[in-house]
Structure formats: structure tokens, C-alpha cells
Amino acid sequence: MIVLEKIKEKAKELLAENKVEVVLGFTRGTLPGKCTPYFARKVDEVENFVWEEGCNHNLANYLTKLSQKAAIIVKGCDSRSIINLIKENQITREQVYIIGGTCPSTGECPDCQHQEAVIADYKISEGEGAIEDSFQDVLEFEKLSPEARKEYFYKEASKCIRCYACRNACPACYCKECFVEENLPSWVGKTTGIGDNIIFHLTRAMHVAGRCIDCGACVRACPMGVNLSLLNRKMLKDVQEMFKNVSGLSLDTELALNEYKQDDSQKFLIGGE
Amino acid sequence: MAKYLLTKKDLLIWLKKLQQEYEVLAPVKEKKVYNFGHWDGKSLPDKSYQNTLKPPKDLFFPQHEILLKYKKVKGQRPIIKAADLPEEKRVIFGIRPCDAKSLSLLDKVFLGEEYQDPFYQARRLNTLIISLVCREPKESCFCTQPFSVEGSDIVLFELNDKYLVEPISEKGKNCFPSASYCEADFHIIDKIKEIKINTYEEIASADLTEKLDLIFDSPIWKELQEKCINCGVCSFLCPTCHCFDITDNQQGSKVRNWDSCMFSGFTKQASGHNPRPSGTERLRQRVMHKFKYFPDKYGVVACVGCGRCVEKCPVNLDIRQVLLQIKNGGEKLECRM
Amino acid sequence: MKKVDKKIVAFLCNWCSYAGADLAGVSRFQYPPHLRIIRVPCSGRVDPLFIFTALKSADGVLVSGCHPGDCHYTSGNLVARRKFALVKGLLEFIGIEDGRVQFDWISAAEGNKFAQTAAKVASEVDNLPQWDRWGEK
Incomplete structure (x- = not known):
């Protein structure tokens, strides 16, 4: 409770002193257990x-x-x-005042490693430090036979209705025009045929690879229950293992796919290395 | 109208008989969610069945449909072939009254005076709708007519382990062997009253339509849409949303795909100009289409209160709240229904 | 039964691998006819989407660029290298055979290597089970 009081106190202060015009947070939703984004512009809305x-x-x-x-x-x-977003020049550090806390809603995210805000102008609560991700789910899936993996993935992709809630809920998907919407030329078919769905999901996973922070917003947004985290977390694991890079922890490091090293692995080549 | 009392066994026998002639589709459970699928010939939806995740509209108006195919042969005129009309005879069993009603709304668009869509028409004619009245409303439901028979050929009421069957349309009457069953007496029919009814106040009333007339340019839309992320969940899961886009694919087909007014590409013109450039205009369009333009044209709102958009919206942008806020003249309501 | 040749889409960078293919041609090195070559300015231009889309109508994909250090644009292939490593892992993860999508570096001087690579990829794709073209066939 005390955490919420601190949030409100700070938000009121910021609005009253005109340091910011709006405070983004949550208010209670209309269904049990659901909260909804809330934009407070006046002190009493806090x-x-x-x-x-x-x-x-x-x-x-x-x-x-x-x-x-x-x-x-x-x-x-x-x-x-x-x-x-700051690293990719989508927002500036000055433009945003960060009130950082520890996640109050960890029930749905068993693999979360960073519940506590890693960057903040004002910190309201201290939580436990980072936890090592074991990628147990990815490792388990890799143990299956290729046929079983393919079958599972095809089944997941076929559920998709292409509402793009996964994309729109994702902070890393900020493109003004997404590849699925371009039509001159049309990069990916607009149908919900299995082929188009697979191409969409693979490309989406690649586009956020190295930038995805595994917040699970896409998974929660998906109305059809497509297991989007499987591909996301596979990319996360590979980026971590191959490039020793975990995104979204510091403003000073590059994103994995924005840089290279002379001795990057070439195992993927014909003949490997 | 006459209602007949059937035991669970009677119902199964009748459906089995229908299955000889029709493809019977029923709510099929997979990983906690129901969707319409091939009926296995023995199970009936249990108490966990509230409604299907996807609305039944895709059984009549599929998300992706080939309209015609064309082929160019050198030195000849192009060969154009219309897609075959669907011929399969189907029964949809277990559809909820709200969704059955949505079909009657889609009929106004696809089987209206101005235009009859041959694909939709063929599927509608070949399909018998057997609806199943809800036992109790969901948290997200806001229908006001749980006993609506609109759009149904036959309506079923669940009473403990028995079913009350009421044939509605001629098609329904012809498919139901009423002579083999007893007509239910009023004691039994009275039991329908025990079914829990939603107490949700009617939100889509006439004064709402009038109000919408006045607020096209109101700043309220900007405020309402602020948390909207502009995905297509609400429109794709809506049983009455019916907008589509027709494109050519590389295999020489003209294809019709669902589209959503929530997407930026929905109104984007060839010049690059977009008359609905932001979420504000898009949310306004969706609300206006459902509660203003559709009633203006067809005399009824294009919302049946199934609550799918409420339940599945990623940011809990609740249409009920949006409408109440509009009704209250833009005053911000402090959460909770 | 008539053997149907399988199709392989090859994305070759303009400065090295495409010239390597050219050299293989003028040197009369033989290789199987599976390849459908698409010339791209740099291997860095090969969006993973190209590879996924190619598999909708072909049985295999080969992507080839300049050797590290030789990129016409200094580092295009080095940036691409990280991307390709992820693509390879992703495809393997969803159960796509290892030989279906292959990557290599071939220089403009390596006409012989190009012919050998083309033959190797072609024979591997030939030996794979029938490709379902993302479930659409």
C-alpha cells in the first residue's frame, strides 16, 4: 500500500509543479483482475x-x-x-520522467528476471535483484524431435487471426509502417493461410530479436493464445549465448544486432567452424 | 409457439440423425476455449461452455476467401473463373442467441436490397442454426435479450438434464420431427424463468444514436482512444464487424480478406494520404459505424452484446464504458461498471 | 518416373558471390540447374523475410556474400552474420531441416567454390524429404 501512496505523492508533485503534463500509470479495469492504462493530467486524477x-x-x-x-x-x-527506445532514438531521456518500482503483477511471468526498474528518476521500491534465466522452456522444446517441433509450431501459427495485437502491444514494434501493411510491394500475404501466418510470426520474431526484453505483452495481448514467447525466448537465448548480450539493461551498450565483432560465430556457414 | 421437451438422449438421437444429412458443427473444447468444429456425435457442451472464442461469422464470411481465379495464356484472352459456391449442408448447433442475432445483422449487409453476396448467401441457405440459450451471462456480456430468437431456426433451452426445443423458422420446423415428441406444458416452460438474465442496462438506445449525431468533432474521441493500441482484436472477434479488403495474390486469384478500421492501412489511399490518420479517427469510426451509421441505414445497432471485445481487449478498453462516457456527455467516469 | 528438379533460391551479393557465379559460368564449371539467382547489393540486404518468403515457392535457399573483411560496404556482411546466425537457429528450432537454408561466403575469385557449393546445396536439398512450402502444398 505504501508503494502506491509514494507513487501518488510523486505524481501529484510532478503535475502540480508542471514538471510533466501527463503521468502514465494504471487504474482498475472493468473485469476482475484486470487493470487498464491510465493517463492522469490533473492532480485529482492521480x-x-x-x-x-x-x-x-x-x-x-x-x-x-x-x-x-x-x-x-x-x-x-x-x-x-x-x-x-532511448537507444534507438525513439524517445529522449529528457522527455520522460521515470517513477520506478518493483512489479506488482508477477503471477503471469514465471521467467521474469528483472522485476525491479533498472532505470529511474525516482525509485519507489526496492525488490530482489536480477535472477538468472535458465531458459528451461526453450531447452525442453529443443529436446523434442524436429517433426514434433515443426508440428507444434505449425499448430500455433495456424491459430493466428492476424489482428496484430502482438505487434501493437509491443514497445519494440514502433515502425510507422509495418512490413505487413506495406503493399507496394506486398511483403507478406494478408491471408490467414498457414504459410502467411508462419512468415509473419518468424519475421516478427526476427524483427524484435536482440531488442525484445521478454515482457510478455504480446503473449498477453494475443486473443487466440498463440505461444509467442517460444520464438521470442529462443531468440533471447541465442542472442545471450552467441553475442553475450542482454538488451535493455544499460544505456551504454549497443543492441546485439546493431553491432558486430570480428570473431562472431560462423557455425551457421556451410561446413561450419 | 410450441415447445417440445427432449431428454439429453432424445437430443443426441435427433442430432445424430441430422448428421446423416448435414455436417454438424458444435462448440468443441480445446485447451479451455471453445470454437465451432466438427461434432463428434456424442458429446454436448458442458457447463463450462459460455461462448465460443471466435464468433460464428467466419463460418459464413471466412477471414480469407478466393472470389475468382484468372489465368493468362499467351496469345489468348485471359481465362477468368469464378470460385465455386460452397455447397456443403451444415447444422450449427450450440450457437448463442446473441451470435444468432448477429447473423441476422450480417444478412442486412450481405443479403440486403443493394447487394447479395453469392458466397455468403449459399452458406446461409445451406445452414441450419440451432441456438442454445445461455444458462447465465458472463462477466463481460451485455446483451439485453438473452432469449432472442432472431437469426435462429430452432432455439434450445437447457433445463437441468432436459432440453426445451422450439422450432422458429419454416426451415427449422421441417428439420425437427415434432410429432415424435411431447409438447411441453406450461409448468415446464415456466422453468425458463429460472435462467439468469443479464441485468445490464440497455446502452445502445435511441438517445445514444442522437448523441453521436452531435459529437463527431468532439474532443472526447481523443480522450477515449488514448489507451487504444489500434490492434484488430475487437473487430476480428466481433460477430458483426464485416469490413473487408479485396486484393490480388501472386497466384492469380482475387481474394477477400477481413480488414479492420483500427488499422492504418484501412483508409490509406494510393496517393499516400490517409483520411483517418490517427487512432482518434479510427476509434470514432468503429463506434460510429456500430451505433450510428448502421442504425441509420438498417434501423438497428450493430452490436449484440456478446462481450468478446470487452474480454479480449489487450488494454481493457471497454466498449460499455466508452458508450456510457459518450452518454454522460464526455464526463470521465471513474472506473468500474 | 520423371524426376522433378527442385528449386533453390540463391541470394548472392553483387560484389562477390554474384561475380563468383559469373566466373563459374565463364570458366565452364558445371553445377546442377536448381539455383534461381537473385542479385542483391550486399548480403546485409537479405532480410530474413526474403528467406522465409522464398520457402513459400522454393525447396531451399542459399545466401552468399563476401568473406568477412571483404565487404564492399565495409561491414554489411558482418552485421548480416549475426542476423543469419539467428535465422539458422530459429529455423532449426521450429524443426526445419539443416540443409534447407544454407549460408556461405564466396568471393569473386572463387568460381570453383561457387560451383562446388551449388552442387553440394543442390544434392542436399534433393535428399531432403519433400518440402511442404509452409504447409501450403
Whole structure:
């Protein structure tokens, strides 16, 4: 409770002193257990904020659309997304005031390693430090036969209705025009045929590879229950193993796919190495 | 209208009989969610069945449909061949009354005076709709007519382990062997009253349509859409949303795909100009189409209250709240229904 | 039964591998006819989407660029190298055979290597089970 009081106090202060024009946070939703993003612009609107189970959408997503100076109440994943957005020049550090806390809604994210905000102007709570990710789910899946893996993936992809909720809920998907919408030429078919769905999902996973921070916003947004985290986490694991890179932890390091080293692995070549 | 009392066994026998002539589709459970699929010939939806995840519209108006194929042969005129009309005879069993009603709304568009869509028409004519009245509403439901028979050929009520069957349309009457069953007496029919009814106040009333008339340019839209992420969940899971896009594919087919007014590409013109450049205009369009333009044209709102958009919206942008906020003249309501 | 030749889409960089293919041609090195060559300015231009899309109508993909250090644009292939490593891993992860999509560096001077690589990839793709073209066939 005390955490929420601190959030409100800070938000009121920022708004009252005109340091920011809007504070992004959560308010209670209309269904049990659900919270919904909330934009407080007046001091008395701050009272509507909550900080509890269900506050799990990635709020960093809204920063690229806001032109005003904003404060944002973040948990671990939101803060990591903000770091990536700053690094990719989508927002500036000055434009956003970060109120950082420890995630109040960890129930749905068994693999979360950074529940606590990694960047903040004002820190409201201290949580446990980072936890090592064992990638147990990915390792388990890799143990299956190639046929079983293919069958599983095809089945997941065939569920997709191409509503693009995964893309739109993702802070890393900020392209003004997404490859699925371009039609001159049309890069990917607009149908929900299995082929188009597979191409969409593979390309999506590649586009966010090295930038995805595994916040799970896409998984929660998907109405059809497609297991999107499987591909995301495979990319995460490979990036970590091959390039020794975990994105969204520091403003000083490059994103994995924006840099290279002379001795990067060439195992993927014919003949390998 | 006459209602007949059937035991579970009677119902299964009748459906089995229908299966000899029709492909019977029923709610099939897979990993906690129901969707319409091939009926296995023995199981009936249990108490966990509230509604299907996907609305039934794709059984009539598929998300992706080939309209015609063309082929160019050197030195000859191009060969154009219309796609075959679907001929399969189907029964959809277990559809909820709200979704059955949505079909009657889609009929206004695809089987209206101006235009009859041959694919939709063929599927509608070949399909018998047997609806199943809900036992109780979901948290996200906001239908106000749980006993609506609109769009159904036959309506079923679940009463403990028995079923009340009421044939509605001529098609329904012809498919139901009423002579083999007893007509239910009023004691039994009275039991329908025990079914829990949604107490949700009617939100899509006439004064809403009037109000929408006045607020096209209101700043309320900007405020309402602020948290919207512009995905297509609401429109693709809506039983009445029916917008589509027709494109050519590289294999020489003209294809019709669902489209959503929430997408930026929906109104983008060849010049690059987009008359609905931001989420504000797009959300306004969706609300206006459902609660203003559709009623203006067809006399009824294009929302049946199934609650799929409420339940599945990634950011919990609740249409009920949006409408209430509009009704209250833009005053921000402090959460909770 | 008539043997149907399988199709392999080859994305070759303009400065090295495409010239390598050219050299293989003028040197009269023989290689199987499976390849459908698409010339790209740099291996860095090969978006993973190209590879996935190619598999919708072909049985295999070969991507080849300049050797590390030889890139016409200094580092295009080095950036691509990280991307390709991930693509290879991703495809393997979803159960696609190792030989279906292959990568190599071939210089403009390596006409012989080009012919050998083309033959190797072609024979490997030939020996794979029938490709379902992402489930559409």
C-alpha cells in the first residue's frame, strides 16, 4: 500500500509543479483482475492510480506516441523497454520522467528476471535483484524431435487471426509502417493461410530479436493464445549465448544486432567452424 | 409457439440423425476455449461452455476467401473463373442467441436490397442454426435479450438434464420431427424463468444514436482512444464487424480478406494520404459505424452484446464504458461498471 | 518416373558471390540447374523475410556474400552474420531441416567454390524429404 501512496505523492508533485503534463500509470479495469492504462493530467486524477496484480501491460508502448513531457510509472520490463527506445532514438531521456518500482503483477511471468526498474528518476521500491534465466522452456522444446517441433509450431501459427495485437502491444514494434501493411510491394500475404501466418510470426520474431526484453505483452495481448514467447525466448537465448548480450539493461551498450565483432560465430556457414 | 421437451438422449438421437444429412458443427473444447468444429456425435457442451472464442461469422464470411481465379495464356484472352459456391449442408448447433442475432445483422449487409453476396448467401441457405440459450451471462456480456430468437431456426433451452426445443423458422420446423415428441406444458416452460438474465442496462438506445449525431468533432474521441493500441482484436472477434479488403495474390486469384478500421492501412489511399490518420479517427469510426451509421441505414445497432471485445481487449478498453462516457456527455467516469 | 528438379533460391551479393557465379559460368564449371539467382547489393540486404518468403515457392535457399573483411560496404556482411546466425537457429528450432537454408561466403575469385557449393546445396536439398512450402502444398 505504501508503494502506491509514494507513487501518488510523486505524481501529484510532478503535475502540480508542471514538471510533466501527463503521468502514465494504471487504474482498475472493468473485469476482475484486470487493470487498464491510465493517463492522469490533473492532480485529482492521480487518486485513480492503482499498483497491483493486473498492472501488466507494457506502458513504454505509449511513450512513442506522446508528444508531451510525461512521467511514467514503471516496473522492470517497462523500464528496460524505455532504455531500448532511448537507444534507438525513439524517445529522449529528457522527455520522460521515470517513477520506478518493483512489479506488482508477477503471477503471469514465471521467467521474469528483472522485476525491479533498472532505470529511474525516482525509485519507489526496492525488490530482489536480477535472477538468472535458465531458459528451461526453450531447452525442453529443443529436446523434442524436429517433426514434433515443426508440428507444434505449425499448430500455433495456424491459430493466428492476424489482428496484430502482438505487434501493437509491443514497445519494440514502433515502425510507422509495418512490413505487413506495406503493399507496394506486398511483403507478406494478408491471408490467414498457414504459410502467411508462419512468415509473419518468424519475421516478427526476427524483427524484435536482440531488442525484445521478454515482457510478455504480446503473449498477453494475443486473443487466440498463440505461444509467442517460444520464438521470442529462443531468440533471447541465442542472442545471450552467441553475442553475450542482454538488451535493455544499460544505456551504454549497443543492441546485439546493431553491432558486430570480428570473431562472431560462423557455425551457421556451410561446413561450419 | 410450441415447445417440445427432449431428454439429453432424445437430443443426441435427433442430432445424430441430422448428421446423416448435414455436417454438424458444435462448440468443441480445446485447451479451455471453445470454437465451432466438427461434432463428434456424442458429446454436448458442458457447463463450462459460455461462448465460443471466435464468433460464428467466419463460418459464413471466412477471414480469407478466393472470389475468382484468372489465368493468362499467351496469345489468348485471359481465362477468368469464378470460385465455386460452397455447397456443403451444415447444422450449427450450440450457437448463442446473441451470435444468432448477429447473423441476422450480417444478412442486412450481405443479403440486403443493394447487394447479395453469392458466397455468403449459399452458406446461409445451406445452414441450419440451432441456438442454445445461455444458462447465465458472463462477466463481460451485455446483451439485453438473452432469449432472442432472431437469426435462429430452432432455439434450445437447457433445463437441468432436459432440453426445451422450439422450432422458429419454416426451415427449422421441417428439420425437427415434432410429432415424435411431447409438447411441453406450461409448468415446464415456466422453468425458463429460472435462467439468469443479464441485468445490464440497455446502452445502445435511441438517445445514444442522437448523441453521436452531435459529437463527431468532439474532443472526447481523443480522450477515449488514448489507451487504444489500434490492434484488430475487437473487430476480428466481433460477430458483426464485416469490413473487408479485396486484393490480388501472386497466384492469380482475387481474394477477400477481413480488414479492420483500427488499422492504418484501412483508409490509406494510393496517393499516400490517409483520411483517418490517427487512432482518434479510427476509434470514432468503429463506434460510429456500430451505433450510428448502421442504425441509420438498417434501423438497428450493430452490436449484440456478446462481450468478446470487452474480454479480449489487450488494454481493457471497454466498449460499455466508452458508450456510457459518450452518454454522460464526455464526463470521465471513474472506473468500474 | 520423371524426376522433378527442385528449386533453390540463391541470394548472392553483387560484389562477390554474384561475380563468383559469373566466373563459374565463364570458366565452364558445371553445377546442377536448381539455383534461381537473385542479385542483391550486399548480403546485409537479405532480410530474413526474403528467406522465409522464398520457402513459400522454393525447396531451399542459399545466401552468399563476401568473406568477412571483404565487404564492399565495409561491414554489411558482418552485421548480416549475426542476423543469419539467428535465422539458422530459429529455423532449426521450429524443426526445419539443416540443409534447407544454407549460408556461405564466396568471393569473386572463387568460381570453383561457387560451383562446388551449388552442387553440394543442390544434392542436399534433393535428399531432403519433400518440402511442404509452409504447409501450403
